[in-house]
Structure formats: C-alpha cells, structure tokens
Amino acid sequence: MGLAYTVDSPVKVARFGISSVISIVEDRLIEMMRSHYYQAANLPYTPIAVHEEDYRAKRIADYLNLVNSIVQEQVEKLKTAAFEKGSEIIKYFEMLPEDSKLKQLYRQMMKMNNEPEKQQLQSYLRSQIVPGSIDVNIMTKVDRETYNKEGALVEDGSEAVAALRGFVQSDLSNSSVIFSAGMNPRLYNYLEQCNELDANEEGIFTKKVIVKVSDYRSALIQGKYLAKKGIWVSEFRIESGLNCGGHAFATEGYLLGPILEEFKTKKEELRNSLFELFNAAQQKRTTAVLMQRLPLCIQYRVALVQVKKMNFCISNTAYKALAGVHLFYWCPKQQQWMKKPCSCYVQPKKTMWC
Amino acid sequence: MQLLCAAKENDVVLSNNSPLGVRFHYLKGTSSANEKAERISKGNPGSPCTEKHLSFNTEFTKEPICTASKKYQKLKLEQLQTLQLPQQEYEKQVQEVLDKECLCVGLSNSAAINYQQTFVKKLEAVTICPGPNIANFSKVVSLQTMTDHIYGRENIMENKNRPHMFIAELNLYMNYLREQLTESPSPEQDAKKKKYITSFCSNLHEGITYYRNLSTVAVTERTAFDSALNNTEEELNVLMTAHL
Numbered sequence: 001m002g003l004a005y006t007v008d009s010p011v012k013v014a015r016f017g018i019s020s021v022i023s024i025v026e027d028r029l030i031e032m033m034r035s036h037y038y039q040a041a042n043l044p045y046t047p048i049a050v051h052e053e054d055y056r057a058k059r060i061a062d063y064l065n066l067v068n069s070i071v072q073e074q075v076e077k078l079k080t081a082a083f084e085k086g087s088e089i090i091k092y093f094e095m096l097p098e099d100s101k102l103k104q105l106y107r108q109m110m111k112m113n114n115e116p117e118k119q120q121l122q123s124y125l126r127s128q129i130v131p132g133s134i135d136v137n138i139m140t141k142v143d144r145e146t147y148n149k150e151g152a153l154v155e156d157g158s159e160a161v162a163a164l165r166g167f168v169q170s171d172l173s174n175s176s177v178i179f180s181a182g183m184n185p186r187l188y189n190y191l192e193q194c195n196e197l198d199a200n201e202e203g204i205f206t207k208k209v210i211v212k213v214s215d216y217r218s219a220l221i222q223g224k225y226l227a228k229k230g231i232w233v234s235e236f237r238i239e240s241g242l243n244c245g246g247h248a249f250a251t252e253g254y255l256l257g258p259i260l261e262e263f264k265t266k267k268e269e270l271r272n273s274l275f276e277l278f279n280a281a282q283q284k285r286t287t288a289v290l291m292q293r294l295p296l297c298i299q300y301r302v303a304l305v306q307v308k309k310m311n312f313c314i315s316n317t318a319y320k321a322l323a324g325v326h327l328f329y330w331c332p333k334q335q336q337w338m339k340k341p342c343s344c345y346v347q348p349k350k351t352m353w354c
Numbered sequence: 355m356q357l358l359c360a361a362k363e364n365d366v367v368l369s370n371n372s373p374l375g376v377r378f379h380y381l382k383g384t385s386s387a388n389e390k391a392e393r394i395s396k397g398n399p400g401s402p403c404t405e406k407h408l409s410f411n412t413e414f415t416k417e418p419i420c421t422a423s424k425k426y427q428k429l430k431l432e433q434l435q436t437l438q439l440p441q442q443e444y445e446k447q448v449q450e451v452l453d454k455e456c457l458c459v460g461l462s463n464s465a466a467i468n469y470q471q472t473f474v475k476k477l478e479a480v481t482i483c484p485g486p487n488i489a490n491f492s493k494v495v496s497l498q499t500m501t502d503h504i505y506g507r508e509n510i511m512e513n514k515n516r517p518h519m520f521i522a523e524l525n526l527y528m529n530y531l532r533e534q535l536t537e538s539p540s541p542e543q544d545a546k547k548k549k550y551i552t553s554f555c556s557n558l559h560e561g562i563t564y565y566r567n568l569s570t571v572a573v574t575e576r577t578a579f580d581s582a583l584n585n586t587e588e589e590l591n592v593l594m595t596a597h598l
C-alpha cells in the first residue's frame with residue numbers, strides 16, 4: 001500500500017473491529033493529517049516544525065496518539081448507540097462473520113421480545129465490542145541519514161529509526177509495527193534499546209513486532225537476528241514475491257505453495273530456535289522477564305479472497321498452521337480518495353487460524 | 355477512482371518506476387504518469403524532489419540524491435550522451451532513467467486532495483500502486499458490502515474466471531521469466547544470469563510438481579488448475595530448451 005491511502009484508515013474502520021496499518025514513512029504527510037484532524041476535532045493544532053529536535057519522531061508519535069484518541073472516542077460512542085436500524089452498533093454486529101458466537105448472540109437478541117432479557121443481552125454485547133488494532137508500517141529501506149543545521153550526522157536520526165522511535169513513544173497499545181522490505185541492521189540494532197517492545201510479566205506485548213517475508217529462509221535469518229537482540233517477532237507475514245501491490249520482491253522462482261509448505265513443516269522448529277536465542281539474550285538483560293514460551297503467528301495475506309474459499313484452501317490439514325486474512329480493497333469511505341483513488345489494506349476483525 | 359475501476363489485467367504493470375530500484379506494481383494512466391510524460395515532452399524530465407526519502411544515489415553528487423529527481427536525471431542523461439553507446443542500448447538506458455517517478459509526493463497526494471489540503475505547492479499528481487488482483491474487481495462498494503463479500507454473504511467479483519491464487523502467482527512468475535529472457539545481459543553478466551535463470555526455472559518446476567500433488571484444490575477448480583499447470587510446464591520446457 002502507499003503512504004496516503006491508509007494514513008487514517010483506523011479513523012474510518014477501527015471502531016468496527018477492523019485492524020488497519022498506517023505507513024509512518026512520510027512525516028510531512030503525517031503533519032498534514034495532524035493539521036486536518038486537530039482542526040476537524042476543534043482542538044488546537046500546534047505545528048511541529050522541521051527545525052525542532054527529533055521532529056520526525058514527534059510528529060509520528062503525536063499523530064498516532066491523536067488517531068488513538070479519536071478511535072477510543074468513536075468506540076465509546078458506538079458502544080452506547082441504540083440498537084436501531086442504521087446505527088453504528090448495528091453495523092458493527094452485522095459485519096461480523098455468521099459463524100462468530102457474538103454474531104449468533106446478536107441475532108438472538110434481535111429476535112427477543114422480553115425487554116429485560118433483551119436489555120441484559122444488549123449490555124453483554126456492548127461489553128464485547130473491541131476496536132481493531134492501529135498498526136504501523138515502516139519500509140526498512142527508507143532509512144536515509146539525516147544531518148543537523150551544522151551539517152553533523154544526527155545520532156539515531158536516520159529516517160526508519162526516527163519513525164520507529166515515534167511508534168514506540170506513542171501511547172498505542174495492542175499495536176504492531178510491521179517491517180517490510182527486508183533486513184536493515186541499523187534499524188534492527190536500534191530495537192534492542194526499545195523497552196517498549198518487551199513483553200510484560202504475563203508474556204503480553206503491548207507493542208509487537210511483525211516482519212514481512214517472502215520465504216522461510218528470510219524469516220529464519222531476520223527472526224534470529226532480532227532474537228539475538230532480545231526482540232521477539234510475534235508474527236511473520238508472508239507475502240507473495242510478485243502477486244502483491246507496490247514494491248515487488250520476486251523470489252528466485254520459489255512459488256507460494258512450496259513456501260507455505262516449508263513454513264508449515266518447520267513452524268515449530270522456527271519457533272523453538274528463535275525462542276532459545278531470545279531467552280539467551282533476555283538473560284543478559286536485567287529488566288527483562290524470562291518466558292516459558294511465546295506465541296509465533298504465521299500468516300499469508302491474500303487480496304480479497306472469500307473466507308469460504310480460503311477455508312477450503314487451508315483446510316484438509318495442508319495449511320492449517322497458516323492464517324489467512326482478507327484485505328479490503330475498495331471501500332472509498334474508509335480510505336483516502338474521493339475523486340482520486342487507490343486501494344487499501346484493512347483486515348477484518350477476525351484473524352483466523354492464528 | 356474511475357481508473358482503478360476500469361483497471362484490467364494489462365493496466366497494472368510490474369514497472370521499473372520506483373527510485374528504490376525495486377520492481378513496482380503500478381497502475382498506468384494516472385495523473386502522476388501524465389505529469390511525468392509532460393515533463394519529458396517539455397525536455398525537462400524529473401521531479402523537483404521536495405521529500406528526499408528515497409535519495410540514495412551518489413553517482414554524481416557527494417550528497418545522495420533521488421533517481422527520480424530532476425537533478426539526477428539531467429546529470430545521468432548528459433552522461434549517457436557522452437558514452438557513445440550503440441543506438442539501441444542508448445535508448446534503453448535513457449528509458450530506464452526516465453521511468454523513475456517521484457513516489458513520496460505521488461503516494462501522498464490522494465490524502466491532500468481528499469481533505470483539500472496542500473501537501474507540496476503546485477504538485478498534485480497521484481500515483482497508484484495496486485496489486486495485480488485489482489483487475490478482478492471493478493465496483494466501488496461500502497465497507498459493509500465488502501465484509502459481506504469477504505464472509506461470502508455477497509459476491510462483488512466481476513471476473514468469473516479468476517484463476518486460483520497459486521495459478522495467478524505462477525502466471526506472474528512466468529511473465530517475469532519471459533521478461534528476464536528477452537533482456538540480453540552483457541558478456542560478463544552472462545554466466546551469472548544463466549545460473550540464476552537455471553535455478554529460477556528449476557524452482558518453478560518444483561512448484562508445479564508440488565501443485566500437481568496438492569489435494570486441497572476444490573474439485574470444481576481442479577480441471578482448470580491442472581490444465582494451467584500442464585500448459586505452463588510445457589512452455590517452461592520450451593523456454594529452457596531455447597535458452598539454457
């Protein structure tokens with residue numbers, strides 16, 4: 001996806017339980033969006049100018065906080081809306097897949113006549129509403145060095161590193177940073193000092209790391225590099241080398257089927273070897289907590305494949321270990337474009353087969 | 355938006371337009387493509403480069419510059435003129451220079467237009483980079499309709515013959531291979547390239563064999579799936595005999 005097309009997708013979809021990803025590479029765009037949303041919310045907008053120290057990280061962190069607060073407000077509003085035709089709360093439940101428990105309870109509630117019971121079920125349903133996550137993407141190769149006014153290199157000031165700092169400093173929780181375009185040692189080394197990416201005592205990450213890969217080898221190399229730094233990759237997101245939008249990293253003729261097969265057979269091996277390295281690195285750090293085991297998710301993403309087809313494709317054991325998530329392409333209201341277009345990566349609430 | 359809706363299989367190309375030097379799926383006919391063509395026709399190719407996020411080239415300058423920038427393209431084109439290359443090679447290299455397109459601004463502008471904001475003054479062109487699957491869809495729909503499609507409550511797909519995703523990918527790889535084979539490498543690259551192509555073809559072969567034995571393809575799709583595999587393998591064999 002490109003910079004602007006999903007820059008504010010969470011504002012459009014998160015309240016409906018749909019996760020989406022913001023590219024945090026272009027800070028001028030982020031600043032423009034800050035200006036737009038502060039004004040739209042009738043809040044004072046204070047520009048963050050390029051001469052301010054660490055302006056890129058500041059712009060990004062503040063924008064993410066702003067988006068987060070807008071989404072939280074929207075969710076509160078949605079939760080208290082009436083269950084009546086056209087309301088957002090109805091929309092939330094109508095959009096759920098038919099086989100979800102919540103959807104079935106919702107259908108049951110709609111048929112109820114006993115008012116007290118109906119109210120009770122309604123308040124249960126309201127309590128179950130969760131927003132989709134607000135995730136961010138950093139294309140690792142966009143990492144130009146930056147210089148201050150005196151012409152000296154800014155320490156930890158390269159673009160990808162500064163963008164990452166913006167993410168970790170933001171108050172997002174239940175959020176992930178997705179690294180695409182492969183390994184960037186400078187960026188990956190910087191992760192080591194980000195305590196915000198550590199898990200809590202229960203092994204829960206408030207900010208997770210996801211790495212996009214095109215094959216198993218790439219997952220193993222990047223995963224190991226990060227594990228040695230004490231960074232746990234919560235998910236490897238597999239993308240076809242050529243069947244994708246934007247930048248395409250063609251493999252050397254390795255096709256998706258055999259790639260998925262390799263992940264399927266070696267998933268445990270991958271998790272175990274990464275976990276060993278991760279724990280060894282953790283032991284050297286005083287602040288970190290040792291884990292028994294951490295979850296590793298492997299997903300393949302497809303554009304707009306219907307669930308029933310996806311189910312078929314991954315059923316019969318072939319790809320049970322793998323997850324499929326479906327991308328929305330064409331909902332203009334949820335994206336950036338009324339007159340001039342593009343497409344978007346939004347994933348519906350239900351992350352399957354994790 | 356209309357462009358996207360109208361997009362057919364051949365409208366999304368695996369371009370060389372990204373200044374990163376990585377292949378880039380790209381929708382033809384956008385305002386950004388038009389802007390680029392106009393600059394070229396006026397004899398003033400390249401973008402003003404206001405963002406510099408993709409400035410990585412130090413061929414001519416100490417400070418890295420972007421290969422889509424006016425500055426780089428001017429310098430590179432001047433250099434090409436002095437090299438006395440054979441006409442065909444010269445034209446090819448010129449084209450490679452001119453292909454590069456400003457993505458920082460092109461991929462940001464849709465939000466600026468949508469919210470009546472100015473991203474960079476006097477630069478309003480939009481670049482779009484959908485995946486090739488966009489060709490299977492042509493309707494603008496609401497979020498609710500889209501979830502209905504995804505969960506199978508509705509079908510908004512126009513192309514009834516959309517190939518299986520494995521076949522779709524295989525076709526893309528075959529296109530890529532054909533393109534690689536038409537490009538003639540320089541003698542010193544030749545051995546390396548041959549090795550690459552050999553390994554590429556053998557991996558494709560392995561993939562095809564894997565798919566043939568795959569039991570999870572829907573029965574209704576099986577015939578089309580198998581015949582696509584057979585045709586592709588046949589072509590792959592022909593290509594390999596001709597080139598390796």
